[in-house]
Amino acid sequence: MIATSVAGSAMSKVFPNRCVAGRELAARLAGVRLHDPIVLALPRGGVPVGYEVAHALGVPLDVLVVRKVGAPDQPELAIGAVGQGATVLDRETIALIGVPDDYLQAAVARERLDVERRTALFRAGQPPLDLKGKTALLVDDGLATGATAEAAVDVARHLGAERVVVAVPVASEEAVKRLSAKTDEVVALATPAFFRAVGYWYEDFSATEDAEVQRLLKVSRLERETHYRPKG
Numbered sequence: 001m002i003a004t005s006v007a008g009s010a011m012s013k014v015f016p017n018r019c020v021a022g023r024e025l026a027a028r029l030a031g032v033r034l035h036d037p038i039v040l041a042l043p044r045g046g047v048p049v050g051y052e053v054a055h056a057l058g059v060p061l062d063v064l065v066v067r068k069v070g071a072p073d074q075p076e077l078a079i080g081a082v083g084q085g086a087t088v089l090d091r092e093t094i095a096l097i098g099v100p101d102d103y104l105q106a107a108v109a110r111e112r113l114d115v116e117r118r119t120a121l122f123r124a125g126q127p128p129l130d131l132k133g134k135t136a137l138l139v140d141d142g143l144a145t146g147a148t149a150e151a152a153v154d155v156a157r158h159l160g161a162e163r164v165v166v167a168v169p170v171a172s173e174e175a176v177k178r179l180s181a182k183t184d185e186v187v188a189l190a191t192p193a194f195f196r197a198v199g200y201w202y203e204d205f206s207a208t209e210d211a212e213v214q215r216l217l218k219v220s221r222l223e224r225e226t227h228y229r230p231k232g
Contacts, residue, residue: 017204018045018141021169022052024189025139029053029167032187037135037165040064042152043122044208045198046140049169051216053139061220062129063213064138065119066151067111072103078147079104082111083155084119084128122213126221132160135184139167142198143188146175153182170201 015021039061041050047063054061069080069089079099080089087108094104119128136156143149149166156164163184171188172195179186192201199205 014201014203015169017202018048018208019052021141021189021202022049022139023056025049025167025169025187026053026056028187028189029057029137032165032185034135034137034165035163036133037137038062038129038131039137039139040131040152040156042066042138042140042148043118044210044213045142047213047216048208049141050139051220053137053167054220055223059137060129060224061217063119063122063217064136064152064155065115065122066148066155067115068147068151069104069107069111071097072099076147078151080108081151081154082108082115083152083159084115086155086158087112088151088154088158121210122217124214124218126217130160131156133162134160135163135165136161137165137167141169142201143168143171143175143179144195144198145172146178149175149179150182153179170198171195 037057037059039050039054039059041047041061041063043063043065050061064083066081066083068078069082071077071079078090079094080087138149138152138156140149153164153166165185165187166179166183167187170190170192173191173193176186176188176191190201
């Protein structure tokens with residue numbers, strides 16, 4: 001499926017922080033047709049952005065922890081992806097480069113352990129949201145190469161998402177092109193011609209701590225359960 005790409009032009013200003021970027025992204029997404037969406041934020045930096053999107057649209061928020069499985073001696077070459085409850089393998093590439101079975105099993109097991117550990121930490125005992133028949137709205141703070149988001153797309157589809165939309169404040173033109181071939185839609189507020197790095201387009205790009213991820217997921221859950229809206 002060839003996706004429609006909704007992207008802004010190159011910009012000269014930067015976002016003050018991830019929260020402001022998330023609000024601006026939510027405003028753009030309000031005009032995009034999304035059927036039964038669930039925001040899946042890519043931790044950790046994507047969670048503050050994803051929270052603002054979920055809050056503004058009034059939809060559920062979850063995290064999607066993914067790990068790319070790299071080829072032997074070529075870790076940048078993805079031969080698969082692992083997420084909670086899903087392992088997606090590129091059998092064609094695996095056969096083409098002759099990946100040994102023992103390497104593949106060990107690599108998948110290693111990445112699965114890391115995914116399970118981090119997911120348990122972030123969700124703090126809460127079960128994952130069911131993606132079957134839903135629109136998976138994958139949100140991050142930006143896309144440089146798009147490799148992590150591409151792995152997340154594979155995992156979301158494997159988990160039953162009917163549609164997959166990737167939404168970010170800023171992305172490289174390369175990443176948008178890469179993901180447009182795999183998603184139903186890519187939404188980026190800006191696609192600078194000279195991208196440099198995600199952090200370049202933020203005034204405050206300080207690390208998002210694990211505790212902040214847990215807090216935002218909890219607040220989002222409370223909003224959905226009680227219609228609570230935090231001040232500010």
